[in-house]
Amino acid sequence: xxxxxxPFCGPRSxxxxxxxxxxxxxxxxxxxxIEAAADHIFLRDNPKGWHKEYWVHRYGCRRWMIxxxxxxxxxxxxxxxxxxxxx
Amino acid sequence: xRYSLFSIARHALNSHKGWxxxxxxxxxxxxxxxxxxxxxxxxxxxxxxxxxxxxxLRVAVLEKGWIGGGNTGRNTTGIRSxxxxxxxxxxxxxxLKLWENLTQELNFNLMFSQRGMVSLCHSSSDGERLAxxxxxxxxxxxxxxxxxxDQLKIMLPDLNYSPAARFPIxxxxxQRRAGVxxxxxxxxxxxxxxSRLGVDIIENCEVTNIDISKNxxxxxxxxxxxxxxxxxxxxxxxxxxxxxxxxxLKLPMETHxxxxxxxxxxxPFLNTLVVSPALHCYISQTDKGEILIGGGIDGYNxxxxxxxxxxxxxxVSGAISMFPRLRGLRLMRTWAGIMDxxxxxxxxxxxxxxxxxxxNGGWCIGGFKAIPGAGWCFAQTIxxxxxxxxxxxxxxxxxxxxxxxxxxxxxxxxxxx
Numbered sequence: 001x002x003x004x005x006x007p008f009c010g011p012r013s014x015x016x017x018x019x020x021x022x023x024x025x026x027x028x029x030x031x032x033x034i035e036a037a038a039d040h041i042f043l044r045d046n047p048k049g050w051h052k053e054y055w056v057h058r059y060g061c062r063r064w065m066i067x068x069x070x071x072x073x074x075x076x077x078x079x080x081x082x083x084x085x086x087x
Numbered sequence: 088x089r090y091s092l093f094s095i096a097r098h099a100l101n102s103h104k105g106w107x108x109x110x111x112x113x114x115x116x117x118x119x120x121x122x123x124x125x126x127x128x129x130x131x132x133x134x135x136x137x138x139x140x141x142x143x144l145r146v147a148v149l150e151k152g153w154i155g156g157g158n159t160g161r162n163t164t165g166i167r168s169x170x171x172x173x174x175x176x177x178x179x180x181x182x183l184k185l186w187e188n189l190t191q192e193l194n195f196n197l198m199f200s201q202r203g204m205v206s207l208c209h210s211s212s213d214g215e216r217l218a219x220x221x222x223x224x225x226x227x228x229x230x231x232x233x234x235x236x237d238q239l240k241i242m243l244p245d246l247n248y249s250p251a252a253r254f255p256i257x258x259x260x261x262q263r264r265a266g267v268x269x270x271x272x273x274x275x276x277x278x279x280x281x282s283r284l285g286v287d288i289i290e291n292c293e294v295t296n297i298d299i300s301k302n303x304x305x306x307x308x309x310x311x312x313x314x315x316x317x318x319x320x321x322x323x324x325x326x327x328x329x330x331x332x333x334x335x336l337k338l339p340m341e342t343h344x345x346x347x348x349x350x351x352x353x354x355p356f357l358n359t360l361v362v363s364p365a366l367h368c369y370i371s372q373t374d375k376g377e378i379l380i381g382g383g384i385d386g387y388n389x390x391x392x393x394x395x396x397x398x399x400x401x402x403v404s405g406a407i408s409m410f411p412r413l414r415g416l417r418l419m420r421t422w423a424g425i426m427d428x429x430x431x432x433x434x435x436x437x438x439x440x441x442x443x444x445x446x447n448g449g450w451c452i453g454g455f456k457a458i459p460g461a462g463w464c465f466a467q468t469i470x471x472x473x474x475x476x477x478x479x480x481x482x483x484x485x486x487x488x489x490x491x492x493x494x495x496x497x498x499x500x501x502x503x504x
Contacts, residue, residue, distance in 0.1 A: 001395045001397065013397075015397045019386050038487045044338070044339065044340065044341050046341050047328075048326070048328075048390045071342070071391070072391050073391070074391060
């Protein structure tokens with residue numbers, strides 16, 4: 001069970017959060033490149049190790065945040081607010 | 088040695104001291120024609136069919152841990168082919184047909200029991216959706232039936248039929264040929280049968296790298312040394328991304344946890360599999376009497392093979408909503424496996440951009456039932472270096488061509504998040 005340190009609400013149970021997926025994906029700038037678009041939508045690094053990912057504190061402050069979490073130990077290295085998403 | 092009533096009698100005369108091990112433990116050779124990575128059901132089935140179709144091939148199965156220690160020993164043993172999309176239906180029904188004769192073929196009792204699978208409807212729209220799916224089944228020559236509430240009450244008297252239930256039951260559909268098999272026996276049976284055909288099964292042998300020259304596979308590096316090989320098949324669902332990373336391939340999948348659990352054993356009261364799509368929960372009773380319960384994935388990337396508490400609570404609450412009498416039982420064990428969740432919920436079987444490297448993975452939450460079918464098709468894909476017609480739609484390039492196989496209820500489809 002995860003205990004996620006929310007920057008606003010402090011350490012809270014994973015029950016209050018919703019997972020939002022891989023936070024390293026960057027929307028391709030070039031338009032009309034279908035292969036790049038397909039790769040962006042479907043391909044994932046899926047690392048066995050540290051994973052940068054979105055979570056939203058749905059039953060708390062409702063803010064989106066970026067969590068760096070280990071996919072084997074589930075340890076959380078850092079949490080920051082997702083302010084400027086992939087700009 | 089063949090297992091039979093006669094062999095039991097013969098060994099009984101010798102106080103059962105003459106039984107030999109089910110599969111051999113040969114040392115790793117320096118060279119093979121085909122190396123299969125992963126000694127689970129899929130890897131062993133692939134090796135078995137490779138050796139069966141061409142017995143001159145030198146085939147090795149490399150397993151990081153022990154045979155049947157991964158997802159093959161962690162699933163909820165359900166076998167069915169009630170898929171809506173024609174591509175899925177044809178492939179999974181081919182697999183189901185192989186299951187029906189597999190105990191005889193492998194000469195190993197898989198305890199395959201076609202006890203049927205009931206899917207519950209909780210509303211008229213639920214009923215229409217499932218009726219559409221089961222009509223599609225019948226158009227594909229696969230058995231499927233609808234059950235009225237009265238028929239269902241005779242079959243499953245312990246379900247919660249109260250109109251005050253959170254999701255009142257309005258009817259059901261059933262695939263009578265669906266069933267269960269003993270999952271360990273599937274791994275052991277394929278391992279034994281493959282070994283008898285000359286396949287080398289190497290346990291405790293981890294693959295560390297794959298060597299490629301001129302975009303073609305040349306050899307494989309393992310914790311027990313390097314092996315030259317012509318072709319490599321990847322059958323490591325859960326870790327497919329990790330193996331693909333060795334050759335610079337990025338795949339359309341995420342690795343997620345799926346949990347299952349059993350209660351303490353009770354007298355038999357449930358002789359089918361029951362699933363409620365609305366409650367995200369499915370239940371069966373094992374031959375030992377335990378109530379086996381499964382549900383959806385935990386919901387975030389993980390390779391940890393251990394589930395978390397909130398999901399157990401959610402799955403158990405679904406089970407109790409279906410069968411209120413389970414309320415008093417205690418859970419005896421819970422466990423988790425890790426799934427390749429593909430972006431459309433369908434598996435990936437076939438060639439890769441690298442010559443002679445083949446992939447069998449992305450099984451999402453339903454790889455167990457596909458073991459014989461996928462082994463059969465994947466072996467032919469490797470032998471002929473071209474996709475088998477049944478698995479051609481499951482090619483890796485469908486994510487670029489747009490021919491996705493998005494079947495509802497087959498996977499989490501993370502790209503829709």
